[in-house]
Amino acid sequence: MAANSPLIEKLRYAVDLTTDDVCCLQDVMAEPRTVPARRDLISAGDRPEEVHLILEGFAARYKLLPDGSRQIMAWLLPGDFCDLHVAILGQMDHSIMTLSECRVVDIPRAVIDDLTTTQPRITRALWWATLVDEAVLREWLVSMGRRTADRQLAHLIAEIQLRLEVAGIACCDGFDLPVTQEELGDTLGMTSVHTNRTLQRLRQLMLIRSDGRRIIIPDRQALWEYAGFDPLYLHLQRRGSAYEQIAAENHPRQPM
């Protein structure tokens, strides 16, 4: 269990939060509720008056086609906002459901509006979070379009493990994956059979092991290499961060 909330852990990668910022965010997250698994948090067409934040568990953005088939377009992990954008867009163009049981905070839109007018650092951090969501979506497009099934699944596992680590939830050797194979297939654009066989393949290659719901990653470097995973798109190295300083020092530009 993280000492700090997953949202605060995650937003530290966006900006330097002050103690006041942290208090402000903690106030906003004061009253979470529990939502059972496989329950819609919000549906396409809704005009929500609240913004939802996941504190525990996994949720998914999805759309259903008329023939009943489903595409899951994003996974929402602890520290992820579901629908920050409806403060501006007003109406949901997709649905969000819980995959596992979740602890969720419902934040009135007025509170978000107030944050954006009075708290510039927090606002910047929230903006960063929505931009990273977009970057993840772009990477998922690449995965779905061009990565082979094995590498696509490996890439997803690599990404989810790192995102959970950033939120202070997981460590580098694995995480709990509370989704069915059908949900995994709907995420990857693969049938249940193909998903099942692809999971077996990654186990055969010893890139992952399973222990019930737990995915264990015996060698993270090997997984990243196989998946072609470069965490650049998660934007964990921000301008002016300590990491950027060190990187610049190690790759000096030669004067002309």
Next chain:
Amino acid sequence: MPRYFFHLDDHRKDIDTEGTELRDLDRARVEAIAFAGAYMRDEPDFIWDGREFRVHVADVHGRILFTVVVLAVDYPDARQDGGARLQ
């Protein structure tokens, strides 16, 4: 729901050790084609190494219920001005 096992048979035999629960045999037939197609999309080269690509679907007792066979046929004569034409 019954469990079906989708074994791959190309240059390496790839046994399904877990199976997938599907509604019925008709569903399994559809899934076998979809699976074969998805697999070929990822690895188009191997069909040309002279072997057939098969997906065997078996039940929980190991009995093969049906097989999807994909076969590519090469006509080297066509490249010397002889051989089959599409009518």
